[in-house]
Amino acid sequence: MSGAEKIAVRVTEVAPLNELVTRFRFEPVSGGLLPTFSGGAHTVVEMRDGDITRLNPYSLMSDPFDRSAYTISVRRDDEGRGGSKFMHTNVSVGDEMVISNPVNLFSLDLRATKHLMIAGGIGITPFLAQIKQLDRAHGNWELHYACRSEALGSYVDYLTTTHPNDVNIYYDDQSQAIDLDTLLDGQPLGTHIYVCGPKGMIDWVRAKAAEIGWPREAVHYEEFLAPQPGKPFEVKLAVSNKVIQVGEQESLLEAIERAGVDAPYLCRGGACGQCETDVVQAEGEIIHRDHWLEDSEKAGDAKIMPCVSRFEGKVLVLDR
Amino acid sequence: MTIQFHKETFRGEYSFHNSERAIKRFPFPFDKDSYMYAVNMEQHRGGPADSVYEKRFDVDEHYVSEMEDRALVLADDPLRCQSLPHMTLAGWDLLELIMVSKSEDYPELFELHRDGDQWRWVNKPLGIDDTFTFMDETTLPYGPMEYITRQTQGDFCVLDQRDDNLWMDAGTVTTQADWSLDFDIGMNFFEWHAPVPLAHEKGIFVRALKFLLNIQQGAPARRLNWTMTVNPLLDTSPENYHKWGIQKTTLTPENIGSKQHLRVELQTFFRLPRSNALVFPIRCYLCSFDDLMTVPKWGRRLHRVIRDLPVELATYKGFIDNRPMMLDYLSKFDDGQPTSLGIWPDLETEPPLKVVRSS
Numbered sequence: 001m002s003g004a005e006k007i008a009v010r011v012t013e014v015a016p017l018n019e020l021v022t023r024f025r026f027e028p029v030s031g032g033l034l035p036t037f038s039g040g041a042h043t044v045v046e047m048r049d050g051d052i053t054r055l056n057p058y059s060l061m062s063d064p065f066d067r068s069a070y071t072i073s074v075r076r077d078d079e080g081r082g083g084s085k086f087m088h089t090n091v092s093v094g095d096e097m098v099i100s101n102p103v104n105l106f107s108l109d110l111r112a113t114k115h116l117m118i119a120g121g122i123g124i125t126p127f128l129a130q131i132k133q134l135d136r137a138h139g140n141w142e143l144h145y146a147c148r149s150e151a152l153g154s155y156v157d158y159l160t161t162t163h164p165n166d167v168n169i170y171y172d173d174q175s176q177a178i179d180l181d182t183l184l185d186g187q188p189l190g191t192h193i194y195v196c197g198p199k200g201m202i203d204w205v206r207a208k209a210a211e212i213g214w215p216r217e218a219v220h221y222e223e224f225l226a227p228q229p230g231k232p233f234e235v236k237l238a239v240s241n242k243v244i245q246v247g248e249q250e251s252l253l254e255a256i257e258r259a260g261v262d263a264p265y266l267c268r269g270g271a272c273g274q275c276e277t278d279v280v281q282a283e284g285e286i287i288h289r290d291h292w293l294e295d296s297e298k299a300g301d302a303k304i305m306p307c308v309s310r311f312e313g314k315v316l317v318l319d320r
Numbered sequence: 321m322t323i324q325f326h327k328e329t330f331r332g333e334y335s336f337h338n339s340e341r342a343i344k345r346f347p348f349p350f351d352k353d354s355y356m357y358a359v360n361m362e363q364h365r366g367g368p369a370d371s372v373y374e375k376r377f378d379v380d381e382h383y384v385s386e387m388e389d390r391a392l393v394l395a396d397d398p399l400r401c402q403s404l405p406h407m408t409l410a411g412w413d414l415l416e417l418i419m420v421s422k423s424e425d426y427p428e429l430f431e432l433h434r435d436g437d438q439w440r441w442v443n444k445p446l447g448i449d450d451t452f453t454f455m456d457e458t459t460l461p462y463g464p465m466e467y468i469t470r471q472t473q474g475d476f477c478v479l480d481q482r483d484d485n486l487w488m489d490a491g492t493v494t495t496q497a498d499w500s501l502d503f504d505i506g507m508n509f510f511e512w513h514a515p516v517p518l519a520h521e522k523g524i525f526v527r528a529l530k531f532l533l534n535i536q537q538g539a540p541a542r543r544l545n546w547t548m549t550v551n552p553l554l555d556t557s558p559e560n561y562h563k564w565g566i567q568k569t570t571l572t573p574e575n576i577g578s579k580q581h582l583r584v585e586l587q588t589f590f591r592l593p594r595s596n597a598l599v600f601p602i603r604c605y606l607c608s609f610d611d612l613m614t615v616p617k618w619g620r621r622l623h624r625v626i627r628d629l630p631v632e633l634a635t636y637k638g639f640i641d642n643r644p645m646m647l648d649y650l651s652k653f654d655d656g657q658p659t660s661l662g663i664w665p666d667l668e669t670e671p672p673l674k675v676v677r678s679s
Contacts, residue, residue: 036593036594
């Protein structure tokens with residue numbers, strides 16, 4: 001079976017933080033302990049939405065050493081395909097759900113002399129777990145967190161109260177912005193940068209760090225893409241000899257799974273590379289949306305990441 | 321089944337020996353009559369009863385003596401155990417993984433009692449009963465990785481994962497097939513595999529790395545690897561090549577059956593939860609040719625594999641000079657009959673050896 005190991009959990013808390021973000025707490029149905037994890041890890045949450053099974057990755061934000069429960073925070077995306085909306089409207093305390101074992105694609109580099117964290121919006125969540133891990137080990141870290149407004153500043157109060165000297169908050173609606181030039185210029189040797197937030201923020205930090213000569217290995221980022229809706233299309237699966245239809249609101253990976261074909265995956269957000277699939281034939285345009293394939297691979301149309309990418313055209317045949 | 325721990329040596333008079341039970345559970349590495357490198361990974365989730373696959377960390381009749389041999393190697397050469405500063409957390413991960421696994425899998429031999437961070441570890445075969453504070457190095461006689469690997473058979477490489485690569489940043493390596501932790505420490509996956517012939521061209525390492533980077537918590541993997549060793553030596557290290565390399569020249573047609581050993585590594589891979597590092601235990605099993613030949617299927621197959629192995633591999637594995645003598649010996653156990661697929665001895669179903677006419 002594909003994906004990480006599964007855990008049956010019960011929802012024990014649903015806590016709205018502001019008009020967009022709600023926190024969920026999961027405890028194991030078995031009554032035992034959950035696996036420990038490392039800061040930056042995510043879990044894939046299974047949502048049974050009528051006939052559709054949605055699998056969305058969310059960063060674990062609780063203390064990695066607390067094995068009694070995991071917590072995640074979900075930002076409602078009204079433009080999206082409905083996963084976050086499902087969490088906000090259909091999930092309540094007492095519900096049983098299935099989540100995956102923790103998977104970390106955004107790990108701390110423990111060699112770092114200092115961890116410089118840059119968060120945008122809901123991108124704060126992995127840092128909450130990393131901060132707990134680093135505090136336990138007396139690690140050296142500093143957080144710069146940009147939010148749209150005070151009202152939407154999830155966990156700002158908690159962070160500024162517990163770590164007044166290490167946390168810096170910036171509100172967009174007050175025209176506050178991270179002074180990246182100064183910030184990146186003044187860091188001690190051995191500092192690593194971690195950035196999690198909207199694509200624009202990640203690109204901005206990576207470009208600036210590269211421009212002023214930061215080693216590529218010292219800049220870490222994570223952005224899960226949500227699969228975007230698009231025009232329906234037809235795909236032929238060569239190995240399993242099936243022709244499937246991908247609906248407007250489902251991803252190619254979901255359509256493959258719906259047809260009963262076991263396809264590998266981990267993050268379902270275009271980041272981990274696990275679902276990479278060979279294209280046998282493509283007459284039309286593959287809409288590549290992942291962070292995994294190199295630009296040259298995308299141009300060649302020989303591979304596709306079915307978790308987030310789509311197709312428009314006449315014929316698409318996949319080696320699956 | 322109760323394990324009778326041997327009192328034996330892997331040096332000097334070489335009193336190491338396998339019981340009949342140990343021979344039957346020996347991890348014979350060839351699943352067909354030929355061999356070539358492959359990413360032959362499978363999930364490590366148990367296996368047939370009493371096989372080396374059954375438990376997460378196999379404990380066998382050689383346990384106590386192997387740990388004594390490790391202590392001797394470390395006393396001579398402390399650099400066989402190294403942990404770069406950022407790997408201490410992974411060391412605690414490994415200590416926890418082994419203590420939890422062994423106490424669950426062998427409750428009659430090992431006990432772990434946890435009260436918050438206060439842990440008590442009882443290792444009956446080695447006579448250890450220690451109480452310590454989890455994550456507090458000052459409460460153990462060694463660092464966490466060294467402490468637990470002095471009590472666990474097999475070498476341990478603890479690999480940091482970063483930049484889409486694995487890095488040999490910690491380990492305890494005293495039973496190795498001619499490679500050196502001290503030389504490889506800090507290297508990445510491609511660097512430490514650089515000397516292996518043929519596999520790079522076949523793209524084996526690119527695919528293997530991709531597989532390993534994706535090993536997840538709770539889903540360990542395993543594979544077998546093999547080489548040849550003259551005399552039952554655990555420590556065939558480059559550091560001591562001047563002591564053991566020369567022994568390869570002592571083989572004679574008379575002593576080859578007892579001196580020549582097939583050396584098999586059960587390699588397993590576990591994701592470590594707190595550090596996101598990967599631990600790579602490499603467990604060495606030794607079996608003499610004479611003992612292997614008591615299993616007719618293995619006799620037939622070993623002859624065919626060694627006969628047809630590419631020169632590059634026989635050279636890399638260090639037995640090209642002795643191959644003719646091995647084949648003289650092994651051919652007597654190959655009557656040309658077909659063999660069943662898979663690694664298991666199949667003693668009940670495979671035919672006994674027909675008399676082989678010497679040529």
